Amino acid sequence: MMKGIMKYISSYFFLCIVFVSFNVFAENKDFLKAVDSSHTSKSFIEARSLSLPCLGCHGQSNASIPSLFQLKEDYIYNALIEYQSDKREHYLMQIISKGYSDEELKIISKYYSLQGLYNE
Amino acid sequence: MNRRLLLKNMGNLGVATSLLPFISISNTNAKNVGRVVVLGAGWGGLSAAKTIKQISPEVEVIIIDKNKEFTSCPMSNWVIGQLKSMEDITFSFDNLKNKYSIKFIHEEAINIDPSKKVIKTDKQELSYDKLILSPGVELDYSSIENWKEDSLYNFPAAWKAGPETQLLSNKVKNISNGGVVVISIPLGPYRCPPGPYERASLIASYLKKYKKNTKLIILDSNQKIVSKGALFQEAWDELYSDIIEYRANSGVVGIDNLNNKFMTDFEEIKCDVANLIPSQRAPKFLKDNGLIDKGANWAAVNPYDFSSSITNDVFIIGDSTSQSNVGGVPKSGYVANSMGKVCALAVIAELYDVEKVSPSLINTCYSLVSSEEGISVSAVYNYNKEDNKIKSIKGATGLSPNRSSLIKDNAWDWATNIWKDMLG
Secondary structure (H helix, E strand, O other), rough: OHHHHHHHHHHHHHHHHHHHHHHHHHHHHHHHHOOOOOOOOOOOOHHHHHHHHHHHOOOOOOOOOOOOOOOOHHHHHHHHHHHHOOOOOOOOHHHHOOOOHHHHHHHHHHHHHHHHOOOO | OOOOHHHHHHHHHHHHHHHHHHHHHHHHOOOOOOOOEEOOOOHHHHHHHHHHHOOOOOOEEEEEEOOEEOOOOHHHHHHHHHOOOOOHHHHOOOOOOOOOOEEEOOEEEEEOOOOEEEEEEEEOOOOOOOEOOOOEEEEEEOOOOOOOOOHHOOOOOOOOOOOHHHHHHHHHHOOOOEEEEEEEOOOOOOOOHHHHHHHHHHHHHHHHHOOOOEEEEEEEEEOOOOHHHHHHHHHHHHHHOOEEEEOOOEEEEEOOOOOOOEOOOOOOOEEEEEEEEEEOOOHHHHHOOOOOOOOOEEOOOOOOOOOOEOOOOEOOOOEOOOHHEEEEHHHHHHHHHHHHHHHHHHHHHHHHHHOOOOHHHHHHHEEOEEEEOEEEEEEEEEEEEOOOOOEEEEEEEEEOOOOEHHHHHHHHHHHHHHHHHHHH
16 A cells, blocks of 8 residues: 555656656756766766866867867776876876866866856 | 665655756746847857857847858968968858757847847847857057057958958968067957967967978967967977077067067067057947946956956856956956856856856867967866856866877867857
């Protein structure tokens, strides 16, 4: 009995959330795309604040500076961590990566892994 | 109840919670959120305008600038060094108009009435909810003896990309064998600290290849090369030891219009091509509107969000901001781009009543030392609460270890990317 009620409440919640999310998506789909469902402690604006400056160099073209678009979160994060400890070679990224905490690098990696969708 | 399902639903709840501030943004203010007027379609102004429109298309954004197209200051030395043409560094505002619905008004701003929240141009009055000023720098010839308006033809600055860039480029191209080029560098702070040294390098690189027995004299008001000093010096010693003559502490104090001479406190120098880069300050418009502290040359801002520390609902970004307020960030294109983004997020936060976030900025500044090779300097900056300043983060600042052709490629690709970031 209890189980049944819980299931009902939980499904109701789920539907509500889907509805709200859909609404937001429809009104401003960009927001939804940029927010990670497993990471609710940092706000959307904070993710932008940390990530937008990278776009000065890393755009959509893959000439001598690689694009971050379409890259996987783990790939970006691991590369940044390796730059930070000078294990990965590139003098400029070794400098830039030291400007961020581990938490910040995770946020930036997450943000760019969503960029393929976001197309910013 | 399936524990996994519960967790999954909790996860979804998490999404909704994290979206709460934005749900209210979208639902309650879907229309008429406000009007942002941006003065200046340069690196700061365009970055701010586009960022606002990308995040919140419902905000009305209007840019005021006399110029009908964008000419890039960064990379304009490539034109002077005969590597690129003006067409390569000039772009239209069409994408911003058509893709982002940003309106452009090509008029001159006359004054601001902060009590009515109105900015007047020579043709109209525009009300604003938030005003972003990114007017760049004003060249100050007041300390140059004998300076007249028509001195510009013989002594171009070419420090704002445009007709003077083309003029100087032509003069370099047409210099005779045996000619002398002289570049005069002002005391800092000025726009683009390594810019004059990159320019010297690119002119020397051209002279070395195509002209015989030419000289390049650098008259620097500063005690030493202001930026990337060791890297420039090394390149000059190795590549141009018979062309470049660098003189520190040798500011130009006057000109001889008839004989095309620079005057310093010590000597007179005859020039075949003269490039007079004068002292710089924030434009008079900011001073006239009370946005600069008494006795100061640059605009007073709060470093957390680049709001004016004097007037409400006004933000000031880019080269015209005071380094003694902001902190030690250079007056570079990349920094103006980063400031524009910080300011855009702050403006959005104010319009939607969301808490502002601590600013984060990057600078990377590429310079060529020849037609083939480049060098760079980079730093990451954030806000230091104790000092109330933007500061570079320890360990996250540094130079390229040497010069290379890859860095030259990076420089052009950087420019292409950041132009697209602002205009694409």
